[in-house]
Amino acid sequence: MIRGKAYVVGDAIDTDQIIPAAHLVYSLTIPEERKMYGRYALSGVPADQQGLPKGGQPFTAEDSFESEYKVIIGGSNFGCGSSREHAPFAIAEAGCEAVVAESYARIFYRNSVDGGFVVPFETRVPLTERIRTGDEVEIDTVRSTLHNHTTGEDFLLNPLGDVADILKAGNVFEYARQKGLIST
Amino acid sequence: MGQTLTEKILAQHAGRERVAPGDNIWVDVDILMTHDVCGPPTIDIFKREFGENAKVWDQNKLVILPDHYIFTEDPHARRNIELLRAFAAQHDLQHYYDVGTSRYKGVCHVALAEEGFNRPGNVLFGTDSHTCTSGAFGLFSTGVGNTDAALIMGTGKIWVKVPETMRFVFEGELPPYLMAKDLILAVIGEIGTDGGTYRTLEFDGGAVYDLSMQERMTLTNMAIEAGGKNGIIAPDQVTFDFVRARTDAPFQAVYGDADARFHSEYVFDVSQMVPVVAKPHSPDNKAPVTEVVGTRLDKCYIGSCTGGKLEDFEAAARILKGLEVKVATYVVPASTEVQRRMKEVTIDGQTLWDIFESAGCMMGHASCGACLGGPIDTFGRAVGTEVVISTTNRNYPGRMGSKMSAVYLASPLTVAASALNGVITDPREVLV
Numbered sequence A: 001m002i003r004g005k006a007y008v009v010g011d012a013i014d015t016d017q018i019i020p021a022a023h024l025v026y027s028l029t030i031p032e033e034r035k036m037y038g039r040y041a042l043s044g045v046p047a048d049q050q051g052l053p054k055g056g057q058p059f060t061a062e063d064s065f066e067s068e069y070k071v072i073i074g075g076s077n078f079g080c081g082s083s084r085e086h087a088p089f090a091i092a093e094a095g096c097e098a099v100v101a102e103s104y105a106r107i108f109y110r111n112s113v114d115g116g117f118v119v120p121f122e123t124r125v126p127l128t129e130r131i132r133t134g135d136e137v138e139i140d141t142v143r144s145t146l147h148n149h150t151t152g153e154d155f156l157l158n159p160l161g162d163v164a165d166i167l168k169a170g171n172v173f174e175y176a177r178q179k180g181l182i183s184t
Numbered sequence B: 001m002g003q004t005l006t007e008k009i010l011a012q013h014a015g016r017e018r019v020a021p022g023d024n025i026w027v028d029v030d031i032l033m034t035h036d037v038c039g040p041p042t043i044d045i046f047k048r049e050f051g052e053n054a055k056v057w058d059q060n061k062l063v064i065l066p067d068h069y070i071f072t073e074d075p076h077a078r079r080n081i082e083l084l085r086a087f088a089a090q091h092d093l094q095h096y097y098d099v100g101t102s103r104y105k106g107v108c109h110v111a112l113a114e115e116g117f118n119r120p121g122n123v124l125f126g127t128d129s130h131t132c133t134s135g136a137f138g139l140f141s142t143g144v145g146n147t148d149a150a151l152i153m154g155t156g157k158i159w160v161k162v163p164e165t166m167r168f169v170f171e172g173e174l175p176p177y178l179m180a181k182d183l184i185l186a187v188i189g190e191i192g193t194d195g196g197t198y199r200t201l202e203f204d205g206g207a208v209y210d211l212s213m214q215e216r217m218t219l220t221n222m223a224i225e226a227g228g229k230n231g232i233i234a235p236d237q238v239t240f241d242f243v244r245a246r247t248d249a250p251f252q253a254v255y256g257d258a259d260a261r262f263h264s265e266y267v268f269d270v271s272q273m274v275p276v277v278a279k280p281h282s283p284d285n286k287a288p289v290t291e292v293v294g295t296r297l298d299k300c301y302i303g304s305c306t307g308g309k310l311e312d313f314e315a316a317a318r319i320l321k322g323l324e325v326k327v328a329t330y331v332v333p334a335s336t337e338v339q340r341r342m343k344e345v346t347i348d349g350q351t352l353w354d355i356f357e358s359a360g361c362m363m364g365h366a367s368c369g370a371c372l373g374g375p376i377d378t379f380g381r382a383v384g385t386e387v388v389i390s391t392t393n394r395n396y397p398g399r400m401g402s403k404m405s406a407v408y409l410a411s412p413l414t415v416a417a418s419a420l421n422g423v424i425t426d427p428r429e430v431l432v
């Protein structure tokens, strides 16, 4: 179960919008620096698109390193652009646990799963106009359903398929260990 | 039922007779490439998972090419280079191309080709989405994140879902005012930035085999802009000549079966195509140049792995020779080899470098430059609400440095023609 506030963005949110390239210099391991990824997650989204339908609502508040939102609702081709793993990392670092989008760019999808950062769900029907930023939503990760507590609506998500095993293992290393590909 | 080129390469590297689209397989990796932005976090994960003193799976198969944030005073960016340097020393890596030494190369995808790491039939992974560029040499190549790269670093293996193949056939004779950039922008405009998601984009047809390796690389480079997993072109004599001039390493060319099954097929007659741009803010926002002619510009940019190769500059120099630009124009060679050759190759006795300098262009050092914005002091970076025309491959909001700027993507011919007039210009107007 993943429950919390939803943050809604549009189509083709690319990796430069998720974490602008100028911020890629921070270390992903030094705590003082890694929290900058939470600070700047989704900061490249143009202001009028930040938190639809209203816009003008940054994902992470000005003076904060964590977002108040737990689930991102996106349109098609979420995460297109560069291969930077900093993108799903930044979203996770901000405290967000899942993305629900119509479709994904493959490298973002793969990075989310293999690194065990966020759970990337695909929707059957476009949700960007059915859910508003700030709505309280709850995802049943086993049944692949989403319930909007604010409106009372329910939606079906696509089952996770092959990647569920990797997500269950935690990340691709744990998965590879279970398969006997890594001995340590 | 036969297999496509990509399916055959993947099957061979999984130790199987055949694979089908949708199969999840583990493959052996021939080359892993990383750079200064993704190298350090990859190394961190590698150490976390395999141990502080673990050895990389094969020293000779790991290639590290710092290129992104090179000519900057940013302390974090400089620290990344130091981390790579220490790792290369610790593991005695032969293929580390350090900044500030004569070994420094520049943009990784161009350097992989120049140094002979792109070999037909191989499987190559890199921590950069444009790793698909290498597919121009008849190999499977794709971009991955740091976690996947760290797994390869430790094991030499990675899982792949076998992609379906989309086939793009280009026939006819390419007119002198068109370049590979026009062809690939046309493809992306037609299928959209997610039209090739999870799939292979295979390029085929007489017009493709008429292209040089550099131009073929422009095609495969932008497969990712259509969401593709990889771009690929079957090898021919042009490929073999290029590779053999650069390496003695053995390789085995692979070809798709005549009865292979494709997801879809598109056929273009290049003689009927026209110069195009991708308008702001997406690579699939295609328009014929004629539609945007006269758009006022603040900046022109010629560079990157897709538009900063020697032939890109030769094309632009043909237009700029003996003339002056009307708007700030930045010229950034992709690699040190390109930079050196620009000072050797001449048109009517004048070097390319000299032609650009005389035209009033600002000349940068071999690197990614402002292609991805980068630290604030990056050469050629877009600022404020500037309108830019560029030979690079992405024009998403903020990609070249400023969220408010508007970037048009175009061929080096179109960018050079536009630089001359200070407004977007059709290269057919100025080519003689």
Ligand code: SF4
Pocket (backbone or CB within 6 Å): B068, B107, B108, B109, B128, B130, B303, B304, B305, B306, B367, B368, B371, B372, B392, B393
């Ligand atoms: S030149 Fe641009 S697209 Fe190419 S590797 Fe560098 S940043 Fe990426």
